[in-house]
Amino acid sequence: MPPKLYAKRVRNLFDPNSDEEFRVSRSKIDLFHECPRCFYLDVRLGIPRPSFPAFTLNNAVDELMKREFDIHRAKDEAHPLMKAYKIDAVPLNDPRMEEWRDALRRGIQYHHKKTGLVFRGGVDDIWVTPKGELIVVDYKATSKKEEVNIDGYWQKGYKRQVEIYQWLLRGIGEKVSSTAYFVYVNGRSDSESFDGRLDFDVKIIPHKGDDSWVEPLVIELAECLRGDVVPAAADECEYCRYREAAGKELQALAKVKKVGSARTSGDGTLGI
Structure with a gap:
């Protein structure tokens, strides 16, 4: 099937004269952080950045990881990987998880009174401690010969991602742990042959989140949305x-x- 031709979007655009509730996704918050001009062109004028094909192999890994953790969620028990890393928590067994994982339509939805906007984002997983603190968890998949970490340039976006989720959960009144976790799977390429099988090394990487930057950013985002001046482009x-x-x-x-x-x-x- 050939790719869709680029076209100006006419739906899901912000209208400053409308009283209808407007929702801003986690990815749009991050887009504004990256470049206010690209955000404005997208959300106000309907001219988004060009799209690129989905990482279908990564999506398959995400789906399988979710199913695996769901087995332990149903039993209210820790996954063996959590035990190996001595994480005192279990996958959250809560009916809201189905909604919170729905990144395309629902997700965690925070009605932000200061801006009048609804901010939302779909998580990969949530764990819960014995004290009732929610832990944001994100699954990542890659294939590299060196040890995986979250210290590179592109991983800055991963950290922002989980910090926005922490901010959303706190916004709806949840008690949230400042530590988030990345369940990182690294496809091994050192096997003698493929044989229709790809093995992974799985690692849990903690991240001490700081969501203090999110609140002032969404205030700026709302001002940008309601303005009639196209903002300057980000330097990078x-x-x-x-x-x-x-x-x-x-x-x-x-x-x-x-x-x-x-x-x-x-x-x-x-x-x-």
């Missing part, structure tokens, strides 16, 4: 750099063609 936004570079080249070409057209008008001899 490659999408905006591409648009600017392509725009300059196209404008320059159009100018050359316009001058050329003016020179050939009249006798059509190109000045010869």
Whole structure:
């Protein structure tokens, strides 16, 4: 099936003159953090960044991980991996988990009174301690020869992701642990042959979350949404750099063609 052609979006756009409740996803919060201009173009003007194919293998790993932890959730017992890492918690057995995991339609939904917006996000998993503290858990899959960690440039986004989830849970009144966990699976490529099988090393990596940056950011986000001025591009936004570079080249070409057209008008001899 061929990919969809790029088109301006006409649905799920913010209208500053509307009284309807508007929902902002976790990914849109992160988009605003990355580049306010890209956020504005997307959510106000319907011009999102170009899409890319889904990581279907990662999605399969996520689904299998969820099923595996659900087995222990139903029994209110810790997963053996949690025991190995001495994590005093069990997977949360709560009817809200189905809603909280639904990243596309529902997720954790926080009606934010200061902005009048509804912020939401779908988690991979939630664990709970004996004291009733909720622990945000995110599944990650990769394949690299070196030991996995969350110290790289791209992993900064992973940390923001779980911190937004912590902020959402606190916003709806839940008691939340400051420590989040990444269940990181690393596909091994050192086997002699494939044989239709891919083995993984599984590791749990803790992260001490700090969601203090989220509240001031969503205040700025709301002001941006309700404004009529397109915000400046972030310095490190490659999408905006591409648009600017392509725009300059196209404008320059159009100018050359316009001058050329003016020179050939009249006798059509190109000045010869």
